[in-house]
Amino acid sequence: MMSWKPEKTTGIWINVVTVGELSHCALGFYGGHWSPNGDSILADGYCGSFDLWKDVGVASDDWKPQKVPSGHFAAVSDIDRNSSYKLLIWQTTRVFAPWSKRSSSENEESWHEIALPQVHEESSLFDDLQADVQILGANMSALGLSQKPVYTQVSPDTTNRNNNDSLDTLETIPDAVPVELTEQPVEEQLAWHTLWPESHKLYGxxxxLYSLCCDHRGKLVASSCKAQSASVAEIWLWQVGSWKSVCRLHSHRADESIYELVTRQEAHKRIIWACSWNPFGLEFATGSRDKTVKIWAVENGMxxxxxxxxxxxxxxxxALSWTDLSRRSNHGILAVGMESGLIE
Known part of the structure; x- marks a missing residue:
C-alpha cells in the first residue's frame, strides 16, 4: 500500500508512505481505506486477510502493523482440535489458540490466530535436511501457494550445503530471524515466523480429498475423496507413525478387512457433510446440507x-467437532461450522 501527495513547489505527486510486503499477501491487495484522522491505513488482501498499519511516530512518520480480525473468506469445510484441546484447526488452513492477557486486576483470555500453515509444499524440501540445519522462519512465494523454510547451519561444517541449494537462507532472507511474540501476531509475522514444515504426503x-478424521486415541487417520463411481468411493485408514495404508473400505462395504457395516439408516433430507464422535461415549453428531445437526447413540454395538x-x-x-473438556461422556462442547463461514 502506497500513499502519495503533491510536492509543494513542483506539484509533482510523490510517494510518502509505503506499507506492507506484497510477497506475504499472495497477489497483493484489493484496496485500502484511510482512518478518519488519517493516522491508519486498512487494506484487504487477496487471500481474505485484513492488514492495518498505524503511524505511531512522534517527530516523524513511523508506520507499524496492528492487530486486526482474521479468519476465512469462504465456507468452512473442516474443523478439528488437537488432543490437548489447546489448538483449533480448520482449513484453509488457519490455527487459532487461546491467548491469555494477565494484568494486576484480571486474567483475560481470547482466541487469536497463531499460525498460518500453507499447502502445496514439496515434502522433499523438508525430508532431506541434515541434523546440523535449523529452520528459523519461512519465505512465501509470490503466488502464496507454498512456504519455503529459511534455515541456518547450526555447526560450521558446510560440506553438505549444496544438498539444500533449493532452500532460502538467512543470507537471502535476512529478516527471517527467531522472534518471541509478546502480543498476538499480525499477518506479516504469521507469514514469516509460523512455518509448519510438511513431513509426509499420502497418496492413494x-x-x-473430501474429509479427514483421526480417532481419539491418535492411532488411525481416516480419509475419503469425492467420487462419482463405485470404484473410487473408498474410505482409507492410515496408521499414525508409519503412515501406511492399513485398510480400504470400498463403497462403504466390508472389503476383506476387520471392519464391516453393522447398520444403515436414512438420517437427513440432504447430503451429510460432517460427522463427529463424542470422545468418551458411544454418541456421535451428524451435520447436513439440510441445516440440521442430529445427535445419535450406538446401542448394543449394532x-x-x-x-x-x-x-x-x-x-x-x-463441519463438526465434538470435544469433551470435562472427561465425562455427556458433558462437552460441539463446534459447528457452516457454509456461510460462521462457527457456533
Missing part, C-alpha cells in the same frame, strides 16, 4: 438411535 485416492435434533441453523452445516 483417485480423486481430491443399532443406532436418534437422541435429539439441535435447533435448525441458518446455513448448511459443513
Amino acid at each position: 485416492h483417485g480423486n481430491e 443399532t443406532v438411535k436418534q437422541l435429539m435434533t439441535l435447533p435448525s441453523f441458518k446455513s448448511s452445516v459443513t
